Amino acid sequence: MSRIESTLAALKAEGRTALIPYITAGDPHPNHTVGLMHALVDGGADIIELGVPFSDPMADGPTIQLACERALLHDTSLWNCCAMVAEFRKRDSRTPVVLMGYLNPIETRGLEAFCALAQASGVDGVLIVDLAVEEAPDFAPVVRAHGLDLIFLLAPTSSDARIDAIVRQASGYLYYVSLKGVTGAALLDVASVEAKLGQIRRHTSLPIAVGFGIRDAASAALVGTVADGVVVGSALVSQIEKHQATPAVLPGLLKAQLAEMRAALDAPATAAQVA
Amino acid sequence: MIYENLPDARGHFGPYGGRFVAETLMEPLRELEAAYQQLKNDPAFRAEMDRDLALYVGRPSPLYPAERLTRKWGGAQIFLKREDLNHTGAHKINNTVGQALLAKHLGKTRIIAETGAGQHGVASATIAARLGLKCVVYMGADDVERQSPNVYRMKLLGAEVVPVTSGTRTLKDALNEALRDWVTNVDDTFYVIGTVAGPHPYPMLVRDFNAVVGRELIGQSQDMLGRLPDALVACVGGGSNAIGMFHPFIPFDGTAMYGVEAGGDGVETGRHAAPLSAGKPGVLHGNRTYVMADDNGQIIGTHSISAGLDYPGVGPEHAWLKDIGRVNYVSVTDTEALDAFHECTRTEGIIPALEPSHALAYAKKLAPTMARDQIIVVNLSGRGDKDIFTIAKREGISLL
Numbered sequence: 001m002s003r004i005e006s007t008l009a010a011l012k013a014e015g016r017t018a019l020i021p022y023i024t025a026g027d028p029h030p031n032h033t034v035g036l037m038h039a040l041v042d043g044g045a046d047i048i049e050l051g052v053p054f055s056d057p058m059a060d061g062p063t064i065q066l067a068c069e070r071a072l073l074h075d076t077s078l079w080n081c082c083a084m085v086a087e088f089r090k091r092d093s094r095t096p097v098v099l100m101g102y103l104n105p106i107e108t109r110g111l112e113a114f115c116a117l118a119q120a121s122g123v124d125g126v127l128i129v130d131l132a133v134e135e136a137p138d139f140a141p142v143v144r145a146h147g148l149d150l151i152f153l154l155a156p157t158s159s160d161a162r163i164d165a166i167v168r169q170a171s172g173y174l175y176y177v178s179l180k181g182v183t184g185a186a187l188l189d190v191a192s193v194e195a196k197l198g199q200i201r202r203h204t205s206l207p208i209a210v211g212f213g214i215r216d217a218a219s220a221a222l223v224g225t226v227a228d229g230v231v232v233g234s235a236l237v238s239q240i241e242k243h244q245a246t247p248a249v250l251p252g253l254l255k256a257q258l259a260e261m262r263a264a265l266d267a268p269a270t271a272a273q274v275a
Numbered sequence: 276m277i278y279e280n281l282p283d284a285r286g287h288f289g290p291y292g293g294r295f296v297a298e299t300l301m302e303p304l305r306e307l308e309a310a311y312q313q314l315k316n317d318p319a320f321r322a323e324m325d326r327d328l329a330l331y332v333g334r335p336s337p338l339y340p341a342e343r344l345t346r347k348w349g350g351a352q353i354f355l356k357r358e359d360l361n362h363t364g365a366h367k368i369n370n371t372v373g374q375a376l377l378a379k380h381l382g383k384t385r386i387i388a389e390t391g392a393g394q395h396g397v398a399s400a401t402i403a404a405r406l407g408l409k410c411v412v413y414m415g416a417d418d419v420e421r422q423s424p425n426v427y428r429m430k431l432l433g434a435e436v437v438p439v440t441s442g443t444r445t446l447k448d449a450l451n452e453a454l455r456d457w458v459t460n461v462d463d464t465f466y467v468i469g470t471v472a473g474p475h476p477y478p479m480l481v482r483d484f485n486a487v488v489g490r491e492l493i494g495q496s497q498d499m500l501g502r503l504p505d506a507l508v509a510c511v512g513g514g515s516n517a518i519g520m521f522h523p524f525i526p527f528d529g530t531a532m533y534g535v536e537a538g539g540d541g542v543e544t545g546r547h548a549a550p551l552s553a554g555k556p557g558v559l560h561g562n563r564t565y566v567m568a569d570d571n572g573q574i575i576g577t578h579s580i581s582a583g584l585d586y587p588g589v590g591p592e593h594a595w596l597k598d599i600g601r602v603n604y605v606s607v608t609d610t611e612a613l614d615a616f617h618e619c620t621r622t623e624g625i626i627p628a629l630e631p632s633h634a635l636a637y638a639k640k641l642a643p644t645m646a647r648d649q650i651i652v653v654n655l656s657g658r659g660d661k662d663i664f665t666i667a668k669r670e671g672i673s674l675l
Contacts, residue, residue, distance in 0.1 A: 055442060055573040056559060058451040059297040059458065065441050077571040103295060103558040108572030130295040130558065134285055155299035157461070162301060180299055181459040 003124045004096040004149050004172040007046055008207045008228065017265045018229030019044050019220070020209055021236055021258055022100065024051035024067035025084055026076025028244035034087045039251035041095050044262030049127065049231065052081050052101030059129045061184030063234040066241060078105045078114065082121040089122035098125035098151060111139060115146035125149035125172045133166045140169045153177055156196060160203070167204035173229060174200065178212045184234030188213035194226040217264035224265045232261060281592070286475020289598060291591035294474040296454070296561045303461045308476040310381055315483065320376065327372045328487060331405065332362045338495040338652070343622045351505065351645035353638055355655040356492055358516065359627065365657030366485060366516045367398040371467055373484035375402040378465035385409040385460065388467045389453040391418055391446035391512070392583030392630065393425025394657055395469030400434035410434040413452040415445035418582045425661050443576045446586045450560050470513025471590030474561030478590050485519025492652060493523055500650060506531045506641060509654035510633040511551065511604065512584035514593045516656035525601060534593060535637040537579035538606035548577035550589050551597050551604040559588040565597070580609040580665065581629035607636040615639055616659065616666070628657035629665065
């Protein structure tokens with residue numbers, strides 16, 4: 001059982017929803033990333049999605065685009081991201097880390113070399129935003145051979161046929177994009193999310209995390225009533241953007257922001273719905 | 276020949292092409308592909324398309340013998356395929372007419388487009404006005420600056436022009452932003468991609484709509500010359516005008532083909548926009564192709580005097596044609612393109628756009644290496660009115 005699987009299985013047994021924060025590696029500076037990862041765990045993170053910065057993040061909204069630009073000012077590379085995870089692992093052997101990014105940096109370095117380094121660095125899973133399942137047959141065996149989970153996106157537009165094809169290649173968990181749009185978008189319709197999750201669950205027993213549009217404790221709690229995990233990204237990255245000049249305050253702020261979501265998620269369902 | 280069947284069912288040209296986008300767009304792309312496959316063989320759709328190309332665009336475009344340039348440059352006879360005489364002044368309208376008709380048949384009420392030089396934006400705004408569709412054009416903030424006449428034309432036509440300030444503020448960033456708009460508004464919006472890049476089916480359908488250029492040229496060559504040309508020369512940014520001319524000629528091995536990339540300050544300086552000449556395979560904007568990237572896989576900034584060629588990727592069919600050796604990809608510098616611009620203007624009374632000035636500059640090198648009874652056809656893909664400010668500025672002339 002992978003670290004991701006056992007983490008999610010333990011949460012499920014406790015009847016809790018996974019809290020999955022996203023930050024972009026190297027934002028605001030590569031020196032701060034590992035400290036921020038520990039702060040996220042202190043705030044209640046169950047899994048960390050660490051963004052690999054890319055020059056052309058076409059599925060991301062302005063908040064994460066700017067985070068990529070800040071990280072790339074310091075040339076944060078895929079190799080640096082693996083090194084950050086290795087550093088994080090010195091103090092945390094429990095919290096799974098998923099690298100999330102785009103294909104070109106991986107292809108440039110070579111899939112095999114990347115997977116070997118990721119495994120050695122203590123990375124648990126890989127989510128490649130622009131790797132559609134049709135193009136994945138060559139990737140999935142290599143990723144799995146290195147003990148890494150390959151996490152896929154599902155969307156409101158995914159048909160039954162696509163869901164079926166995706167769940168066959170996926171492991172760890174599925175990341176359901178709660179709305180048509182880019183990261184950081186507003187407006188989230190929990191009823192439609194619930195309906196779609198029902199459709200997906202007819203195809204798979206993999207845990208489903210929901211992301212895009214979760215900005216605070218209330219929306220996290222609401223989504224937590226229907227999902228196995230909630231992903232929060234742009235709301236955290238906005239804090240980093242706001243305080244980039246005084247990065248020393250960031251660990252405390254991010255921890256507090258996440259702790260609020262953690263509390264809302266762990267509160268009884270009725271209270272969450274009122275919130 | 277095997278050439279005819281590409282792309283394959285998954286949109287691949289050999290190892291290139293494909294569909295590398297976030298999951299949300301996969302189903303809309305599949306729907307678009309299905310709609311296109313059905314409509315392209317529908318006689319009513321074809322008739323509507325042909326009517327628009329004849330009566331609105333003004334096709335066929337002439338095949339013009341450039342006799343004075345031929346004498347000046349020596350060697351092979353130079354002919355120009357006059358795409359600059361199309362409505363809106365470039366080949367881009369061939370594709371927007373087709374895609375806008377597709378949008379209409381799919382019941383979409385809003386079209387979006389990205390643009391570099393502004394020609395595709397103008398062509399999109401034009402067809403949107405004609406069909407009564409709402410139109411939003413994404414354009415890199417730097418390009419908005421250097422192509423201001425086209426920005427104004429788009430606005431006159433009723434389009435909203437959105438300057439894109441992320442990344443390098445040029446065409447690639449405009450494409451990212453258009454993809455973000457599409458993923459958000461996919462229910463009512465049709466994305467009119469302007470070049471043969473992007474995820475499948477775009478490289479195929481943009482090629483098919485532009486292939487009218489090559490098909491016409493085959494007929495015109497046979498009528499006027501009694502044979503096919505010995506060489507075709509076209510500029511390559513994303514590569515839509517080049518593939519439009521080249522694609523129908525792929526099976527005719529007797530016709531050599533040259534795709535001319537933007538060499539900027541010179542490929543050896545690193546300041547250029549020539550991924551086929553100096554890039555490597557990668558994934559950008561939804562397809563696998565040659566890209567300009569650094570050792571970490573980050574896409575790097577491009578440099579060209581021509582906004583329309585200032586793109587770090589290239590259509591996947593070009594990547595494949597390069598690998599199989601059917602097309603020769605070369606580059607010329609800003610300075611060489613500018614010289615050719617002036618020579619064509621002064622010698623033929625035709626002001627070419629900076630983009631096809633690159634093709635002209637290569638024809639100038641190629642012609643003297645060929646015999647006088649041989650024929651080169653240059654795709655004069657657009658007219659140069661939009662570029663006069665750029666050229667004046669570079670030459671230190673104030674127009675105000």
